[in-house]
Amino acid sequence: MINIKDLPILILGYNRFDKFSRCINTLEEQGLKNIYVSIDGPKNEFDKKVQKKIINFCLNNSLNLDIKIQNLNKNYGCRLGPINGITWFFKENKYGVILEDDVIISRKCIDLFSILLEEYYFNENIISISSFNEFTNKKIESIYEVPVWRSWGWASWAEKWQMHLKFSNRIKNLNIWQIYNLLPKEYRLIETAELIKSCQLNLMDAWDYEFNFSHIVNNKKSLTIGGINNYVYGFDNSATHTDNIKNVDIDFKLFCERNVDEFKIQKLEKNKEISTISKCGFSTSKYKNIFSLKIDLLKSLFFSFIFYLRIVKRNAFKKFYCVE
Template sequence: MNTLVYDKNTPVLFLIFNRPDNTAKVFEAIRSAKPKKLYVSADGPRTEEEKTVCEQTRAILKNIDWECTVLTNLSEHNKGCRVAMSEGISWFFKQEEEGIILEDDCLPSASFFAFCSTLLAHYRYDTRITHIGGSNFQLGTKRSEASYYFSNLTPVWGWASWRRTWNNYDVDLKSFPSFKEQDLINNCQSHFPFKEGWLNALEKTYNGEIDTWDYQYAYANLINHGLSVIPNVNLISNIGFGPNATHTFDQNYVFASLPTGEINTITHLRYVIPNVQADVFTQEKESYIPPRKNKLSRMWKNTKSFLKKR
Protein backbone atom coordinates (compact mmCIF):
# COMPACT_ATOMS: atom_id res chain seq x y z
CA MET A 1 0.00 0.00 0.00
CA ASN A 2 1.50 3.34 -1.11
CA THR A 3 0.43 6.95 -0.56
CA LEU A 4 -1.02 8.58 -3.67
CA VAL A 5 0.83 11.67 -4.88
CA TYR A 6 -0.01 13.53 -8.08
CA ASP A 7 2.91 13.72 -10.51
CA LYS A 8 2.53 17.31 -11.71
CA ASN A 9 4.42 16.41 -14.89
CA THR A 10 1.35 14.45 -16.01
CA PRO A 11 -0.36 16.82 -18.49
CA VAL A 12 -4.05 17.69 -18.35
CA LEU A 13 -6.38 18.32 -21.29
CA PHE A 14 -9.37 20.55 -20.45
CA LEU A 15 -12.23 20.41 -22.98
CA ILE A 16 -14.55 23.41 -22.80
CA PHE A 17 -17.36 25.02 -24.78
CA ASN A 18 -20.14 27.33 -23.57
CA ARG A 19 -20.75 26.80 -19.84
CA PRO A 20 -18.69 29.35 -17.89
CA ASP A 21 -20.12 28.43 -14.46
CA ASN A 22 -19.35 24.71 -14.72
CA THR A 23 -16.03 25.44 -16.39
CA ALA A 24 -15.01 27.68 -13.48
CA LYS A 25 -15.73 24.92 -10.95
CA VAL A 26 -13.70 22.30 -12.82
CA PHE A 27 -10.95 24.83 -13.44
CA GLU A 28 -10.62 25.42 -9.70
CA ALA A 29 -10.00 21.70 -9.21
CA ILE A 30 -7.30 21.82 -11.89
CA ARG A 31 -5.88 24.95 -10.31
CA SER A 32 -5.59 23.14 -6.97
CA ALA A 33 -3.73 20.25 -8.64
CA LYS A 34 -1.34 22.64 -10.46
CA PRO A 35 -0.27 20.53 -13.45
CA LYS A 36 2.92 21.77 -15.09
CA LYS A 37 1.33 21.50 -18.52
CA LEU A 38 -2.30 22.34 -19.34
CA TYR A 39 -3.92 21.88 -22.74
CA VAL A 40 -7.23 23.64 -23.42
CA SER A 41 -9.41 22.76 -26.40
CA ALA A 42 -12.64 24.64 -27.12
CA ASP A 43 -15.37 24.34 -29.72
CA GLY A 44 -16.67 27.56 -31.29
CA PRO A 45 -20.11 29.20 -30.99
CA ARG A 46 -23.11 28.01 -32.98
CA THR A 47 -24.73 31.46 -33.07
CA GLU A 48 -23.81 35.10 -32.53
CA GLU A 49 -25.70 35.01 -29.23
CA GLU A 50 -23.64 32.04 -28.06
CA LYS A 51 -20.38 33.81 -28.90
CA THR A 52 -20.58 35.81 -25.67
CA VAL A 53 -20.82 32.79 -23.35
CA CYS A 54 -18.05 31.01 -25.28
CA GLU A 55 -15.84 34.06 -24.73
CA GLN A 56 -16.78 34.10 -21.04
CA THR A 57 -15.86 30.43 -20.81
CA ARG A 58 -12.48 30.95 -22.45
CA ALA A 59 -11.75 33.89 -20.16
CA ILE A 60 -11.10 31.34 -17.42
CA LEU A 61 -7.62 30.96 -18.92
CA LYS A 62 -6.75 34.36 -17.48
CA ASN A 63 -6.89 32.78 -14.01
CA ILE A 64 -3.92 30.47 -14.55
CA ASP A 65 -1.66 31.75 -11.78
CA TRP A 66 0.71 28.84 -11.15
CA GLU A 67 3.85 27.80 -12.99
CA CYS A 68 2.35 26.12 -16.02
CA THR A 69 2.88 25.76 -19.77
CA VAL A 70 -0.45 26.42 -21.48
CA LEU A 71 -1.30 25.22 -24.98
CA THR A 72 -4.61 26.09 -26.64
CA ASN A 73 -6.72 24.79 -29.49
CA LEU A 74 -9.58 27.30 -29.77
CA SER A 75 -11.97 27.00 -32.69
CA GLU A 76 -13.61 30.15 -34.06
CA HIS A 77 -16.49 28.22 -35.60
CA ASN A 78 -18.65 25.39 -34.29
CA LYS A 79 -17.56 21.86 -35.19
CA GLY A 80 -20.07 19.94 -33.09
CA CYS A 81 -19.42 17.43 -30.34
CA ARG A 82 -18.20 14.58 -32.54
CA VAL A 83 -15.55 16.57 -34.39
CA ALA A 84 -14.53 19.08 -31.73
CA MET A 85 -14.03 16.48 -29.01
CA SER A 86 -12.28 13.85 -31.13
CA GLU A 87 -10.01 16.43 -32.77
CA GLY A 88 -9.20 18.00 -29.41
CA ILE A 89 -8.17 14.68 -27.89
CA SER A 90 -6.19 13.75 -31.02
CA TRP A 91 -4.38 17.12 -30.81
CA PHE A 92 -3.47 16.33 -27.21
CA PHE A 93 -2.15 12.83 -27.87
CA LYS A 94 -0.14 13.95 -30.89
CA GLN A 95 1.96 15.90 -28.41
CA GLU A 96 1.79 13.71 -25.31
CA GLU A 97 2.33 9.99 -24.70
CA GLU A 98 -0.16 9.97 -21.83
CA GLY A 99 -2.35 12.32 -19.86
CA ILE A 100 -5.54 13.23 -18.01
CA ILE A 101 -8.71 14.44 -19.77
CA LEU A 102 -11.48 16.51 -18.17
CA GLU A 103 -14.59 18.02 -19.72
CA ASP A 104 -16.14 21.21 -18.43
CA ASP A 105 -18.88 19.38 -16.49
CA CYS A 106 -16.77 16.65 -14.88
CA LEU A 107 -15.84 17.89 -11.41
CA PRO A 108 -13.00 15.79 -9.93
CA SER A 109 -12.17 15.13 -6.30
CA ALA A 110 -8.69 16.13 -5.12
CA SER A 111 -7.22 12.62 -5.39
CA PHE A 112 -8.44 12.07 -8.97
CA PHE A 113 -5.24 13.57 -10.37
CA ALA A 114 -2.96 11.42 -8.19
CA PHE A 115 -5.02 8.31 -8.96
CA CYS A 116 -4.65 8.92 -12.70
CA SER A 117 -0.95 9.77 -12.72
CA THR A 118 -0.14 6.77 -10.50
CA LEU A 119 -2.08 4.32 -12.65
CA LEU A 120 -0.73 5.82 -15.87
CA ALA A 121 2.79 5.08 -14.64
CA HIS A 122 1.92 1.65 -13.22
CA TYR A 123 0.32 0.34 -16.43
CA ARG A 124 2.34 2.41 -18.90
CA TYR A 125 3.76 -0.63 -20.69
CA ASP A 126 0.92 -3.07 -20.03
CA THR A 127 -1.08 -2.95 -23.26
CA ARG A 128 -3.90 -4.99 -21.71
CA ILE A 129 -4.89 -1.83 -19.83
CA THR A 130 -6.22 0.88 -22.15
CA HIS A 131 -8.19 3.31 -20.00
CA ILE A 132 -8.30 4.79 -16.50
CA GLY A 133 -11.71 6.03 -15.42
CA GLY A 134 -12.49 8.45 -12.62
CA SER A 135 -16.17 7.53 -12.25
CA ASN A 136 -17.55 4.71 -10.14
CA PHE A 137 -21.20 3.77 -10.79
CA GLN A 138 -21.53 0.97 -8.22
CA LEU A 139 -23.51 3.17 -5.80
CA GLY A 140 -21.48 2.18 -2.76
CA THR A 141 -20.66 -1.45 -3.56
CA LYS A 142 -16.92 -2.17 -3.44
CA ARG A 143 -15.87 -4.57 -6.19
CA SER A 144 -12.42 -5.65 -4.95
CA GLU A 145 -10.10 -5.46 -1.96
CA ALA A 146 -7.78 -3.24 -4.00
CA SER A 147 -8.22 0.47 -4.79
CA TYR A 148 -9.87 -0.32 -8.11
CA TYR A 149 -11.31 -3.07 -10.30
CA PHE A 150 -11.02 -3.90 -13.99
CA SER A 151 -13.88 -3.32 -16.42
CA ASN A 152 -14.75 -3.84 -20.07
CA LEU A 153 -16.62 -0.51 -20.06
CA THR A 154 -15.02 2.85 -20.82
CA PRO A 155 -16.46 5.68 -18.67
CA VAL A 156 -15.28 9.13 -19.81
CA TRP A 157 -16.47 11.48 -17.08
CA GLY A 158 -12.90 12.34 -16.16
CA TRP A 159 -10.35 9.85 -17.41
CA ALA A 160 -6.76 9.21 -18.41
CA SER A 161 -5.08 7.16 -21.10
CA TRP A 162 -2.12 6.75 -23.41
CA ARG A 163 -1.34 7.62 -27.00
CA ARG A 164 -1.04 3.86 -27.66
CA THR A 165 -4.75 3.53 -26.82
CA TRP A 166 -5.93 6.56 -28.77
CA ASN A 167 -4.11 5.27 -31.86
CA ASN A 168 -6.88 2.64 -32.09
CA TYR A 169 -9.58 5.32 -32.21
CA ASP A 170 -11.67 5.77 -35.36
CA VAL A 171 -14.30 8.48 -35.19
CA ASP A 172 -16.00 7.04 -38.31
CA LEU A 173 -16.34 3.47 -36.95
CA LYS A 174 -15.29 2.06 -40.31
CA SER A 175 -15.07 -1.52 -39.03
CA PHE A 176 -18.52 -1.47 -37.39
CA PRO A 177 -20.53 -2.98 -40.31
CA SER A 178 -18.24 -6.03 -40.30
CA PHE A 179 -18.39 -6.24 -36.49
CA LYS A 180 -22.19 -6.23 -36.64
CA GLU A 181 -22.43 -8.64 -39.58
CA GLN A 182 -20.24 -11.21 -37.80
CA ASP A 183 -22.22 -10.74 -34.57
CA LEU A 184 -18.97 -10.37 -32.65
CA ILE A 185 -20.67 -8.73 -29.69
CA ASN A 186 -21.84 -12.24 -28.76
CA ASN A 187 -18.27 -12.86 -27.58
CA CYS A 188 -18.28 -9.90 -25.17
CA GLN A 189 -19.58 -11.10 -21.81
CA SER A 190 -20.11 -7.65 -20.28
CA HIS A 191 -21.87 -6.29 -23.38
CA PHE A 192 -23.90 -9.20 -24.72
CA PRO A 193 -26.80 -8.88 -22.23
CA PHE A 194 -27.25 -5.34 -23.57
CA LYS A 195 -26.64 -6.26 -27.20
CA GLU A 196 -29.57 -4.42 -28.80
CA GLY A 197 -28.80 -1.22 -26.94
CA TRP A 198 -25.13 -1.23 -27.88
CA LEU A 199 -25.71 -2.11 -31.53
CA ASN A 200 -28.43 0.51 -31.85
CA ALA A 201 -26.21 3.23 -30.34
CA LEU A 202 -23.22 2.26 -32.46
CA GLU A 203 -25.35 2.06 -35.63
CA LYS A 204 -26.75 5.55 -35.05
CA THR A 205 -23.26 6.88 -34.33
CA TYR A 206 -21.93 5.21 -37.49
CA ASN A 207 -24.76 6.77 -39.53
CA GLY A 208 -24.19 10.22 -38.02
CA GLU A 209 -27.53 10.26 -36.22
CA ILE A 210 -25.78 10.75 -32.85
CA ASP A 211 -23.32 13.64 -32.71
CA THR A 212 -20.82 12.15 -30.30
CA TRP A 213 -17.24 10.90 -29.93
CA ASP A 214 -17.37 8.56 -26.92
CA TYR A 215 -19.22 5.56 -28.38
CA GLN A 216 -16.35 5.35 -30.86
CA TYR A 217 -13.85 5.31 -28.01
CA ALA A 218 -15.77 2.60 -26.14
CA TYR A 219 -15.96 0.60 -29.38
CA ALA A 220 -12.20 0.89 -29.97
CA ASN A 221 -11.47 -0.53 -26.53
CA LEU A 222 -14.15 -3.20 -26.96
CA ILE A 223 -12.84 -4.61 -30.25
CA ASN A 224 -9.26 -4.54 -28.95
CA HIS A 225 -10.22 -6.31 -25.72
CA GLY A 226 -8.98 -3.38 -23.64
CA LEU A 227 -9.46 -3.20 -19.90
CA SER A 228 -10.37 -0.10 -17.92
CA VAL A 229 -9.24 0.72 -14.40
CA ILE A 230 -12.25 1.81 -12.30
CA PRO A 231 -11.69 3.31 -8.82
CA ASN A 232 -13.55 1.68 -5.93
CA VAL A 233 -14.52 5.20 -4.81
CA ASN A 234 -16.24 7.66 -7.13
CA LEU A 235 -13.81 10.46 -8.00
CA ILE A 236 -15.94 12.44 -10.49
CA SER A 237 -19.26 14.26 -10.16
CA ASN A 238 -20.95 15.14 -13.43
CA ILE A 239 -22.43 18.58 -12.75
CA GLY A 240 -23.58 19.15 -16.32
CA PHE A 241 -27.05 17.59 -16.29
CA GLY A 242 -29.68 20.11 -17.28
CA PRO A 243 -31.25 22.06 -20.16
CA ASN A 244 -27.94 23.56 -21.33
CA ALA A 245 -26.25 20.19 -21.79
CA THR A 246 -25.36 18.62 -25.13
CA HIS A 247 -26.56 15.11 -24.26
CA THR A 248 -27.19 14.89 -20.49
CA PHE A 249 -30.53 16.64 -19.90
CA ASP A 250 -32.20 14.58 -17.14
CA GLN A 251 -31.23 16.06 -13.77
CA ASN A 252 -32.86 13.07 -12.05
CA TYR A 253 -30.61 10.58 -13.82
CA VAL A 254 -29.24 8.04 -11.36
CA PHE A 255 -25.61 9.01 -12.05
CA ALA A 256 -26.12 12.80 -12.16
CA SER A 257 -24.05 14.80 -9.65
CA LEU A 258 -22.90 11.74 -7.73
CA PRO A 259 -21.04 12.52 -4.50
CA THR A 260 -17.29 11.99 -4.63
CA GLY A 261 -14.77 10.59 -2.19
CA GLU A 262 -11.02 10.28 -1.98
CA ILE A 263 -8.43 7.54 -2.48
CA ASN A 264 -5.34 8.46 -0.52
CA THR A 265 -3.39 5.20 -0.76
CA ILE A 266 -3.12 2.69 -3.59
CA THR A 267 -3.41 -1.07 -3.40
CA HIS A 268 -2.99 -2.81 -6.75
CA LEU A 269 -4.91 -5.79 -8.06
CA ARG A 270 -3.21 -9.14 -8.35
CA TYR A 271 -5.38 -10.50 -11.17
CA VAL A 272 -6.05 -8.77 -14.48
CA ILE A 273 -9.64 -9.95 -14.96
CA PRO A 274 -12.71 -7.78 -15.70
CA ASN A 275 -15.51 -7.68 -13.13
CA VAL A 276 -18.51 -8.66 -15.24
CA GLN A 277 -20.90 -8.33 -12.32
CA ALA A 278 -19.93 -4.68 -11.88
CA ASP A 279 -20.28 -4.03 -15.62
CA VAL A 280 -23.76 -5.55 -15.74
CA PHE A 281 -24.81 -3.52 -12.67
CA THR A 282 -23.65 -0.28 -14.31
CA GLN A 283 -25.49 -0.97 -17.55
CA GLU A 284 -28.70 -2.04 -15.82
CA LYS A 285 -28.74 1.41 -14.22
CA GLU A 286 -28.18 3.13 -17.57
CA SER A 287 -31.71 3.30 -18.90
CA TYR A 288 -30.57 4.24 -22.41
CA ILE A 289 -29.06 0.76 -22.89
CA PRO A 290 -31.88 -1.70 -22.08
CA PRO A 291 -30.82 -5.24 -21.14
CA ARG A 292 -31.16 -8.19 -23.49
CA LYS A 293 -32.70 -11.06 -21.52
CA ASN A 294 -33.30 -13.72 -24.11
CA LYS A 295 -33.96 -16.94 -22.17
CA LEU A 296 -33.17 -18.98 -25.27
CA SER A 297 -29.70 -17.48 -25.46
CA ARG A 298 -26.95 -19.71 -24.13
CA MET A 299 -24.71 -16.70 -23.58
CA TRP A 300 -27.30 -14.93 -21.42
CA LYS A 301 -27.88 -18.09 -19.39
CA ASN A 302 -24.16 -18.49 -18.86
CA THR A 303 -23.85 -14.87 -17.77
CA LYS A 304 -26.67 -15.20 -15.23
CA SER A 305 -25.19 -18.43 -13.91
CA PHE A 306 -21.80 -16.76 -13.57
CA LEU A 307 -23.22 -13.78 -11.68
CA LYS A 308 -25.19 -15.96 -9.23
CA LYS A 309 -21.95 -17.63 -8.18
CA ARG A 310 -20.28 -14.34 -7.37
Protein backbone atom coordinates (compact mmCIF):
# COMPACT_ATOMS: atom_id res chain seq x y z
CA MET A 1 0.00 0.00 0.00
CA ILE A 2 1.20 3.51 -0.86
CA ASN A 3 2.24 5.54 2.15
CA ILE A 4 -0.68 7.92 2.68
CA LYS A 5 1.48 10.96 3.27
CA ASP A 6 3.14 10.40 -0.13
CA LEU A 7 -0.07 9.80 -2.10
CA PRO A 8 -0.33 12.63 -4.69
CA ILE A 9 -3.53 14.68 -4.41
CA LEU A 10 -4.64 17.28 -6.95
CA ILE A 11 -7.10 20.04 -6.01
CA LEU A 12 -8.74 21.86 -8.92
CA GLY A 13 -9.44 25.41 -7.74
CA TYR A 14 -10.64 28.73 -9.05
CA ASN A 15 -12.16 31.52 -6.92
CA ARG A 16 -13.72 29.89 -3.85
CA PHE A 17 -11.31 30.39 -0.96
CA ASP A 18 -13.69 29.14 1.73
CA LYS A 19 -14.34 25.87 -0.09
CA PHE A 20 -10.72 25.44 -1.12
CA SER A 21 -9.44 25.95 2.44
CA ARG A 22 -11.95 23.43 3.80
CA CYS A 23 -10.81 20.86 1.25
CA ILE A 24 -7.09 21.31 1.92
CA ASN A 25 -7.56 21.46 5.71
CA THR A 26 -9.42 18.14 5.57
CA LEU A 27 -6.56 16.56 3.64
CA GLU A 28 -4.09 17.78 6.26
CA GLU A 29 -6.26 16.33 9.04
CA GLN A 30 -6.28 12.99 7.20
CA GLY A 31 -2.47 12.86 7.15
CA LEU A 32 -1.93 13.68 3.46
CA LYS A 33 1.10 15.81 2.63
CA ASN A 34 1.77 15.60 -1.12
CA ILE A 35 -0.63 18.24 -2.50
CA TYR A 36 -0.89 19.73 -5.99
CA VAL A 37 -3.09 22.74 -6.73
CA SER A 38 -4.15 23.86 -10.22
CA ILE A 39 -5.98 27.18 -10.47
CA ASP A 40 -7.71 28.26 -13.68
CA GLY A 41 -6.84 31.79 -14.76
CA PRO A 42 -8.97 34.76 -13.60
CA LYS A 43 -11.79 36.39 -15.56
CA ASN A 44 -11.89 39.63 -13.59
CA GLU A 45 -10.48 41.57 -10.64
CA PHE A 46 -12.56 39.62 -8.12
CA ASP A 47 -11.04 36.37 -9.35
CA LYS A 48 -7.53 37.86 -9.17
CA LYS A 49 -8.08 38.94 -5.58
CA VAL A 50 -9.40 35.55 -4.43
CA GLN A 51 -6.74 33.61 -6.33
CA LYS A 52 -4.00 35.71 -4.74
CA LYS A 53 -5.51 34.83 -1.35
CA ILE A 54 -5.52 31.11 -2.24
CA ILE A 55 -1.92 31.20 -3.46
CA ASN A 56 -0.72 33.09 -0.38
CA PHE A 57 -2.52 30.56 1.81
CA CYS A 58 -0.71 27.72 0.02
CA LEU A 59 2.69 29.41 0.18
CA ASN A 60 2.44 30.60 3.76
CA ASN A 61 0.28 27.90 5.30
CA SER A 62 1.17 26.47 8.69
CA LEU A 63 -0.25 23.04 7.86
CA ASN A 64 3.14 21.42 7.16
CA LEU A 65 2.13 20.39 3.64
CA ASP A 66 4.22 20.03 0.50
CA ILE A 67 2.13 22.11 -1.96
CA LYS A 68 2.93 22.54 -5.66
CA ILE A 69 0.94 25.22 -7.49
CA GLN A 70 0.02 25.77 -11.12
CA ASN A 71 -1.67 29.13 -11.66
CA LEU A 72 -2.82 29.41 -15.28
CA ASN A 73 -2.25 32.73 -17.02
CA LYS A 74 -5.67 32.88 -18.68
CA ASN A 75 -9.13 31.55 -18.01
CA TYR A 76 -9.63 28.24 -19.81
CA GLY A 77 -13.08 27.46 -18.39
CA CYS A 78 -14.67 24.33 -16.97
CA ARG A 79 -13.50 22.11 -19.83
CA LEU A 80 -9.95 23.07 -20.73
CA GLY A 81 -9.08 24.30 -17.23
CA PRO A 82 -9.48 20.90 -15.52
CA ILE A 83 -7.95 19.06 -18.50
CA ASN A 84 -4.90 21.31 -18.26
CA GLY A 85 -4.65 20.83 -14.49
CA ILE A 86 -5.04 17.03 -14.59
CA THR A 87 -2.52 16.72 -17.43
CA TRP A 88 0.01 18.79 -15.48
CA PHE A 89 -0.60 16.64 -12.39
CA PHE A 90 -0.03 13.37 -14.27
CA LYS A 91 3.15 14.67 -15.86
CA GLU A 92 4.49 14.87 -12.30
CA ASN A 93 3.02 11.61 -10.95
CA LYS A 94 2.35 8.10 -12.22
CA TYR A 95 -0.96 7.98 -10.32
CA GLY A 96 -2.98 10.11 -7.95
CA VAL A 97 -6.28 11.39 -6.57
CA ILE A 98 -8.20 14.31 -8.06
CA LEU A 99 -10.57 16.53 -6.08
CA GLU A 100 -12.51 19.62 -7.00
CA ASP A 101 -12.19 22.35 -4.38
CA ASP A 102 -15.67 21.64 -2.93
CA VAL A 103 -15.18 17.90 -2.41
CA ILE A 104 -13.89 15.84 0.48
CA ILE A 105 -13.59 12.06 0.64
CA SER A 106 -13.33 9.84 3.67
CA ARG A 107 -9.94 8.74 5.00
CA LYS A 108 -10.89 5.10 4.51
CA CYS A 109 -11.77 5.87 0.91
CA ILE A 110 -8.30 7.38 0.49
CA ASP A 111 -6.78 4.24 2.05
CA LEU A 112 -8.69 2.13 -0.44
CA PHE A 113 -7.60 4.36 -3.32
CA SER A 114 -3.97 3.78 -2.31
CA ILE A 115 -4.51 0.00 -2.38
CA LEU A 116 -6.36 -0.05 -5.70
CA LEU A 117 -3.97 2.32 -7.47
CA GLU A 118 -1.19 -0.21 -6.91
CA GLU A 119 -3.27 -3.35 -7.40
CA TYR A 120 -4.71 -2.23 -10.75
CA TYR A 121 -1.70 -0.33 -12.06
CA PHE A 122 -1.17 -2.81 -14.93
CA ASN A 123 -4.84 -3.66 -15.48
CA GLU A 124 -5.72 -2.28 -18.91
CA ASN A 125 -9.48 -2.68 -18.42
CA ILE A 126 -9.70 -0.29 -15.45
CA ILE A 127 -8.89 3.35 -16.18
CA SER A 128 -10.35 5.14 -13.15
CA ILE A 129 -11.50 4.69 -9.57
CA SER A 130 -14.62 6.46 -8.30
CA SER A 131 -15.30 7.31 -4.66
CA PHE A 132 -19.01 6.69 -5.06
CA ASN A 133 -21.89 5.71 -7.25
CA GLU A 134 -25.35 6.45 -5.93
CA PHE A 135 -26.77 3.41 -7.72
CA THR A 136 -24.69 0.82 -5.90
CA ASN A 137 -25.95 -0.97 -2.82
CA LYS A 138 -25.22 1.33 0.12
CA LYS A 139 -25.34 -1.50 2.66
CA ILE A 140 -22.89 -3.82 0.95
CA GLU A 141 -19.29 -2.77 1.39
CA SER A 142 -17.82 -3.88 -1.90
CA ILE A 143 -16.39 -2.65 -5.15
CA TYR A 144 -18.06 -2.67 -8.52
CA GLU A 145 -16.77 -2.48 -12.07
CA VAL A 146 -19.06 0.11 -13.63
CA PRO A 147 -18.99 1.41 -17.25
CA VAL A 148 -19.03 5.03 -16.08
CA TRP A 149 -16.93 7.20 -13.80
CA ARG A 150 -17.85 9.92 -11.30
CA SER A 151 -15.77 13.11 -11.07
CA TRP A 152 -16.53 14.01 -7.43
CA GLY A 153 -13.49 12.42 -5.80
CA TRP A 154 -11.66 9.99 -8.08
CA ALA A 155 -8.28 8.51 -8.90
CA SER A 156 -6.42 7.34 -11.97
CA TRP A 157 -3.05 6.65 -13.54
CA ALA A 158 -0.90 8.86 -15.78
CA GLU A 159 -0.74 6.33 -18.63
CA LYS A 160 -4.50 5.86 -18.63
CA TRP A 161 -5.14 9.60 -18.62
CA GLN A 162 -2.75 9.89 -21.58
CA MET A 163 -4.70 7.12 -23.31
CA HIS A 164 -7.85 9.22 -22.90
CA LEU A 165 -6.15 12.35 -24.25
CA LYS A 166 -4.81 10.50 -27.30
CA PHE A 167 -8.22 8.98 -28.00
CA SER A 168 -9.91 12.37 -27.62
CA ASN A 169 -7.40 13.98 -29.97
CA ARG A 170 -7.90 11.21 -32.53
CA ILE A 171 -11.66 11.73 -32.70
CA LYS A 172 -11.80 15.51 -32.31
CA ASN A 173 -12.41 16.12 -36.02
CA LEU A 174 -15.13 13.50 -36.41
CA ASN A 175 -18.60 14.75 -37.23
CA ILE A 176 -21.66 13.96 -35.14
CA TRP A 177 -22.65 10.98 -37.27
CA GLN A 178 -19.18 9.44 -36.98
CA ILE A 179 -19.18 9.94 -33.20
CA TYR A 180 -22.65 8.37 -33.09
CA ASN A 181 -21.33 5.25 -34.82
CA LEU A 182 -18.44 4.93 -32.35
CA LEU A 183 -20.91 4.30 -29.52
CA PRO A 184 -21.85 0.73 -28.65
CA LYS A 185 -25.32 -0.08 -30.00
CA GLU A 186 -26.94 -0.05 -26.57
CA TYR A 187 -25.84 3.57 -26.04
CA ARG A 188 -26.15 4.80 -29.62
CA LEU A 189 -28.18 8.00 -29.45
CA ILE A 190 -27.68 11.01 -31.67
CA GLU A 191 -28.26 13.23 -28.62
CA THR A 192 -25.24 11.63 -26.94
CA ALA A 193 -23.08 12.23 -30.00
CA GLU A 194 -24.35 15.83 -30.09
CA LEU A 195 -23.32 16.22 -26.44
CA ILE A 196 -19.78 15.01 -27.09
CA LYS A 197 -19.37 17.19 -30.18
CA SER A 198 -20.66 20.17 -28.23
CA CYS A 199 -17.88 19.60 -25.68
CA GLN A 200 -15.22 19.15 -28.36
CA LEU A 201 -16.16 22.49 -29.90
CA ASN A 202 -16.15 24.19 -26.48
CA LEU A 203 -19.83 25.02 -26.94
CA MET A 204 -20.49 23.14 -23.71
CA ASP A 205 -18.13 24.14 -20.91
CA ALA A 206 -17.65 20.70 -19.35
CA TRP A 207 -14.88 18.10 -19.55
CA ASP A 208 -16.24 15.03 -17.78
CA TYR A 209 -18.57 13.79 -20.55
CA GLU A 210 -15.59 13.10 -22.79
CA PHE A 211 -13.81 11.02 -20.14
CA ASN A 212 -16.94 8.92 -19.69
CA PHE A 213 -17.13 8.63 -23.48
CA SER A 214 -13.60 7.18 -23.42
CA HIS A 215 -14.75 4.61 -20.87
CA ILE A 216 -17.78 3.50 -22.85
CA VAL A 217 -16.42 3.52 -26.41
CA ASN A 218 -13.18 1.76 -25.45
CA ASN A 219 -15.00 -0.73 -23.21
CA LYS A 220 -13.13 0.38 -20.09
CA LYS A 221 -14.41 0.39 -16.52
CA SER A 222 -14.26 2.46 -13.37
CA LEU A 223 -13.76 0.71 -10.05
CA THR A 224 -16.54 2.14 -7.93
CA ILE A 225 -16.71 1.89 -4.16
CA GLY A 226 -20.20 1.04 -2.94
CA GLY A 227 -22.08 3.81 -1.20
CA ILE A 228 -21.42 7.52 -0.75
CA ASN A 229 -17.79 7.95 0.30
CA ASN A 230 -17.52 11.62 -0.54
CA TYR A 231 -19.18 14.87 0.42
CA VAL A 232 -19.82 17.76 -1.97
CA TYR A 233 -20.52 21.12 -0.34
CA GLY A 234 -20.44 23.40 -3.37
CA PHE A 235 -24.10 23.46 -4.39
CA ASP A 236 -24.70 27.19 -4.29
CA ASN A 237 -24.40 30.32 -6.44
CA SER A 238 -20.63 29.85 -6.74
CA ALA A 239 -21.13 26.66 -8.79
CA THR A 240 -20.97 26.79 -12.58
CA HIS A 241 -23.32 23.92 -13.43
CA THR A 242 -24.85 22.37 -10.31
CA ASP A 243 -25.95 25.23 -8.07
CA ASN A 244 -28.76 23.23 -6.46
CA ILE A 245 -28.36 19.81 -4.88
CA LYS A 246 -31.91 18.94 -5.97
CA ASN A 247 -30.62 18.87 -9.53
CA VAL A 248 -28.36 15.89 -8.82
CA ASP A 249 -30.68 13.93 -6.51
CA ILE A 250 -27.84 12.48 -4.40
CA ASP A 251 -28.13 12.14 -0.65
CA PHE A 252 -24.70 13.17 0.58
CA LYS A 253 -25.94 12.72 4.13
CA LEU A 254 -25.09 9.06 3.48
CA PHE A 255 -21.42 10.06 3.43
CA CYS A 256 -19.63 7.81 5.90
CA GLU A 257 -16.37 6.14 6.84
CA ARG A 258 -16.86 2.74 5.27
CA ASN A 259 -15.04 -0.34 6.51
CA VAL A 260 -13.74 -2.14 3.44
CA ASP A 261 -11.48 -5.10 4.19
CA GLU A 262 -8.63 -4.96 1.69
CA PHE A 263 -8.36 -8.76 1.79
CA LYS A 264 -12.05 -9.28 1.03
CA ILE A 265 -12.60 -6.88 -1.85
CA GLN A 266 -15.38 -8.33 -3.97
CA LYS A 267 -16.59 -7.21 -7.36
CA LEU A 268 -20.17 -8.33 -6.92
CA GLU A 269 -21.36 -6.71 -10.13
CA LYS A 270 -19.12 -6.47 -13.16
CA ASN A 271 -21.76 -4.54 -15.07
CA LYS A 272 -24.36 -2.64 -13.13
CA GLU A 273 -27.71 -2.20 -14.85
CA ILE A 274 -27.46 0.17 -17.78
CA SER A 275 -29.73 2.62 -15.96
CA THR A 276 -26.73 3.49 -13.79
CA ILE A 277 -25.23 5.61 -16.56
CA SER A 278 -28.27 7.76 -17.31
CA LYS A 279 -27.17 10.57 -14.98
CA CYS A 280 -23.69 10.62 -16.49
CA GLY A 281 -24.99 11.93 -19.81
CA PHE A 282 -25.39 8.59 -21.56
CA SER A 283 -28.79 7.00 -21.97
CA THR A 284 -29.65 3.66 -23.53
CA SER A 285 -31.01 3.41 -27.04
CA LYS A 286 -33.89 1.32 -28.31
CA TYR A 287 -33.82 -1.00 -31.25
CA LYS A 288 -33.53 1.05 -34.42
CA ASN A 289 -35.11 0.26 -37.79
CA ILE A 290 -34.20 1.88 -41.11
CA PHE A 291 -36.68 4.71 -40.58
CA SER A 292 -35.28 5.64 -37.15
CA LEU A 293 -31.73 5.54 -38.52
CA LYS A 294 -32.72 7.99 -41.23
CA ILE A 295 -34.21 10.24 -38.56
CA ASP A 296 -30.95 10.09 -36.61
CA LEU A 297 -28.99 11.00 -39.73
CA LEU A 298 -31.22 14.02 -40.31
CA LYS A 299 -30.80 15.00 -36.66
CA SER A 300 -27.02 14.82 -37.02
CA LEU A 301 -27.16 17.15 -40.02
CA PHE A 302 -29.45 19.53 -38.13
CA PHE A 303 -27.19 19.59 -35.05
CA SER A 304 -24.12 20.13 -37.27
CA PHE A 305 -25.79 23.13 -38.90
CA ILE A 306 -26.73 24.59 -35.52
CA PHE A 307 -23.17 24.11 -34.28
CA TYR A 308 -21.85 25.86 -37.37
CA LEU A 309 -24.08 28.85 -36.71
CA ARG A 310 -23.05 28.98 -33.05
CA ILE A 311 -19.36 28.91 -33.94
CA VAL A 312 -19.81 31.67 -36.53
CA LYS A 313 -21.65 33.74 -33.92
CA ARG A 314 -18.98 33.11 -31.29
CA ASN A 315 -16.13 34.04 -33.64
CA ALA A 316 -17.94 37.18 -34.78
CA PHE A 317 -18.49 38.16 -31.15
CA LYS A 318 -14.80 37.68 -30.34
CA LYS A 319 -13.72 39.66 -33.40
CA PHE A 320 -16.13 42.50 -32.63
CA TYR A 321 -14.90 42.85 -29.03
CA CYS A 322 -11.23 42.15 -29.74
CA VAL A 323 -8.94 44.98 -28.69
CA GLU A 324 -5.83 45.40 -30.79
